[in-house]
Amino acid sequence: MGDPATYRKAAATSATENTSITLPRSSNPLFILASASPRRLDLLAQIGIRPDAVDPADIDEIPLKIELPRDLAGRLARQKAMAVASRHAGHFLLSADTVVAVGRRALGKAASEDDAARFLSLLSGRRHQVYTGVTLITPTGKVISRTVSTAVIFKPLDPPEIRLYLNSGEWRGKAGGYAIQGLAAAFIRQIQGSYSNVVGLPLFEVANMLKGNGFPLSTDLRT
Secondary structure (H helix, E strand, O other): OOOHHHHHHHHOOEEEEEEEOOOOOOOOOOEEEOOOOHHHHHHHHHOOOOOOEEOOOOOOOOOOOOOOHHHHHHHHHHHHHHHHHHHHOOOEEEEEEEEEEEOOEEOOEOOOHHHHHHHHHHHOOOEEEEEEEEEEEOOOOEEEEEEEEEEEEEOOOOHHHHHHHHHHOOOOOOEOOOOOOOHHHHHEEEEEOOHHHHHOOOHHHHHHHHHOOOOOOOOOOOO
């Protein structure tokens, strides 16, 4: 899996991209979440944010040819935001996408028990990366994109452990076939980086993106 120092460095890194689009402005900006994930709603609630509306984007999430997992997470987050931006002109719009990767391979979301079993077997006893791309469109049309990575280390899993987890059904629709906030927490020896990023939204980065662009947070989070 590579040199541990490299992963420690990667766990703390993120990429930022700023652009702008032309949208009408609103005198009373709302907060729109372009994601149907209940986990992201729960995470936003932790920092005092309850979206005024949820408008998930319907886009093709198939990776491009030779696209790296980090790039995939960032691209999908941007595309989700752009897909619904015209419906929420003049408001704050937040989108996100989470990708679990082993090396250069993105595992995707487990759509079947076979998917989840294959993913868990691959993650067993190994270090992997979780990338979450986040895009914020401000009321002025400014587009800020950031991708955050966290390194996660699984303990070795034996077949009975994998079978019990599959029986729980917790894997359904989860990136990499597991949920760190659920039963799979018992599989994780260590994480290097943001815990909330693995759940689905890097709260520290999101809070600072919002605060830096004029969104009023209920708690003043000092950097």
